[in-house]
Amino acid sequence: DPSHALKEHIAVNRLAPDDPLFAYRHDETDNIVPLTKNAFLSRLNEIWEAAGMQRITAHCFRIGGTTALLRAGVDPDVVKIAGRWRSDSFLRYWRAVDDIISSH
Incomplete structure (x- = not known):
C-alpha cells in the first residue's frame, strides 16, 4: 500500500510539513538530508547489483x-x-x- 509506505516514511523520519518529501534523517547527526537523484540511483544500483541485476540510469x-x-x-x-x-x-x-x- 503506497499510502501506508508514505505515512511510515514521514513518521520514521519525523518529517515536518515544510521538509522535502524525499528526505531522511542522517544516522549520526539526526539532520534532515534531502534524497538526491544520484544518491537514490546509487543505492538502487547497490541493491540490484547485489541481486545480480543490471545497473540502471x-x-x-x-x-x-x-x-x-x-x-x-x-x-x-x-x-x-x-x-x-x-x-x-x-x-x-x-x-x-x-x-x-x-x-x-
Whole structure:
C-alpha cells in the first residue's frame, strides 16, 4: 500500500510539513538530508547489483514513466508536458507499441 509506505516514511523520519518529501534523517547527526537523484540511483544500483541485476540510469525511469502513462491511455501531448519533453523524441521510447497505439 503506497499510502501506508508514505505515512511510515514521514513518521520514521519525523518529517515536518515544510521538509522535502524525499528526505531522511542522517544516522549520526539526526539532520534532515534531502534524497538526491544520484544518491537514490546509487543505492538502487547497490541493491540490484547485489541481486545480480543490471545497473540502471535515471533515463530508465523516464522511459518507464512515459510508457506507463501512454499504456494507461494518457494523451501523448499530456505525457510530453508531464515528462518535460521539448520535442516528440519521447515517441521513440514507446514500449509495447501495439498496446499503446490501440489505446488511442
